[in-house]
Amino acid sequence: MAEDFRLSAENRELLGSANTRRLRKQGRVPANLYGFQKESVNVSVLAEDIEKLVAAGSRVVDVAVDGSVEKAVVRELQWDIYSTHVKHVDLLRVDPEAETTVDVPLVLRGEPIGLKDGGQLRQLEKKVTVTCPEIRVPKNIVVRVAPLKVGDSVKVSDLAVPDSVEINTASDTVVAELFDPKKPAPASE
Amino acid sequence: MALMPKRVKHRKSQRRRIKGNAHKGNTVVFGEWGLQSMQQGHVSAQTIEACRIAATQYVRGVGKVYIRIFPQKSVTSRPLETRMGKGKGEPDRWVAIVKPGTVLFELAGVDRDGARDCFNRVAHKLPVKVRLVGRRPVVE
Numbered sequence: 001m002a003e004d005f006r007l008s009a010e011n012r013e014l015l016g017s018a019n020t021r022r023l024r025k026q027g028r029v030p031a032n033l034y035g036f037q038k039e040s041v042n043v044s045v046l047a048e049d050i051e052k053l054v055a056a057g058s059r060v061v062d063v064a065v066d067g068s069v070e071k072a073v074v075r076e077l078q079w080d081i082y083s084t085h086v087k088h089v090d091l092l093r094v095d096p097e098a099e100t101t102v103d104v105p106l107v108l109r110g111e112p113i114g115l116k117d118g119g120q121l122r123q124l125e126k127k128v129t130v131t132c133p134e135i136r137v138p139k140n141i142v143v144r145v146a147p148l149k150v151g152d153s154v155k156v157s158d159l160a161v162p163d164s165v166e167i168n169t170a171s172d173t174v175v176a177e178l179f180d181p182k183k184p185a186p187a188s189e
Numbered sequence: 190m191a192l193m194p195k196r197v198k199h200r201k202s203q204r205r206r207i208k209g210n211a212h213k214g215n216t217v218v219f220g221e222w223g224l225q226s227m228q229q230g231h232v233s234a235q236t237i238e239a240c241r242i243a244a245t246q247y248v249r250g251v252g253k254v255y256i257r258i259f260p261q262k263s264v265t266s267r268p269l270e271t272r273m274g275k276g277k278g279e280p281d282r283w284v285a286i287v288k289p290g291t292v293l294f295e296l297a298g299v300d301r302d303g304a305r306d307c308f309n310r311v312a313h314k315l316p317v318k319v320r321l322v323g324r325r326p327v328v329e
Binding site: 053055057081082083 | 210211225227289290322325326327
């Protein structure tokens with residue numbers, strides 16, 4: 001199991017707005033850990049840890065509560081009205097082993113060097129099908145088109161994806177190409 | 190021309206107290222930087238227009254300015270040198286109600302220093318204390 005951001009949580013016995021307000025004054029943030037066919041637990045975490053989590057931008061966390069570690073994703077962050085600190089965190093338990101197959105959008109990045117030579121960029125595929133753990137589904141896959149010259153293309157096999165992600169789309173599928181608009185297109189049979 | 194509603198149900202409205210904080214329109218949505226109010230108050234259509242001109246002149250050709258408030262409320266006033274009574278005055282100006290936390294303006298396409306300089310010019314025209322805010326971080 002991959003190491004993720006670790007959150008140390010404490011059980012929260014006193015509930016209600018007044019107790020929660022006192023908790024926040026002590027530098028802790030109330031949170032709920034729920035889902036995955038288990039009981040919902042009221043916990044609290046250190047505000048410093050939440051600040052680090054937000055700065056890191058990591059969605060998947062290892063929550064240590066009562067001596068056990070559970071894998072969870074940050075479902076929702078509630079902010080104060082000035083967006084300066086987090087008031088509450090929703091943590092959803094997840095199965096780290098569960099895999100899924102989804103379509104992930106492709107995003108072109110960069111300006112091809114061949115554009116100056118009269119080339120024209122064409123994106124042939126808008127998304128690819130990937131198989132990966134449910135908690136590691138990428139938001140998008142970046143296609144670097146900056147090094148393309150006229151006549152060059154980027155194939156699925158050229159895409160850089162994390163180790164946990166496997167692309168199901170055929171590896172020789174052309175994702176984007178820089179073509180010469182003056183050249184006539186090859187006649188289809 | 191200053192902003193005003195196209196059509197309203199009632200021309201005159203009561204003054205009312207501005208209570209609480211902004212629970213809507215309190216985050217940066219369209220741009221990268223926002224000007225957030227720290228106080229409550231009324232911002233008139235003329236003020237919004239003056240702020241818009243100040244901001245767009247600063248970022249012309251580089252960035253884009255978004256206005257996040259709209260003067261929806263009419264404010265009446267009495268003509269000068271008239272006696273009291275004879276009913277409520279006529280609508281004089283349109284104002285936007287601003288609560289603490291409201292994002293008044295947003296900027297896109299400029300860096301933090303550029304946004305600070307631009308919003309400094311805008312802040313001088315506003316009747317409320319404001320501060321510069323960025324986009325709320327996203328955990329994904």
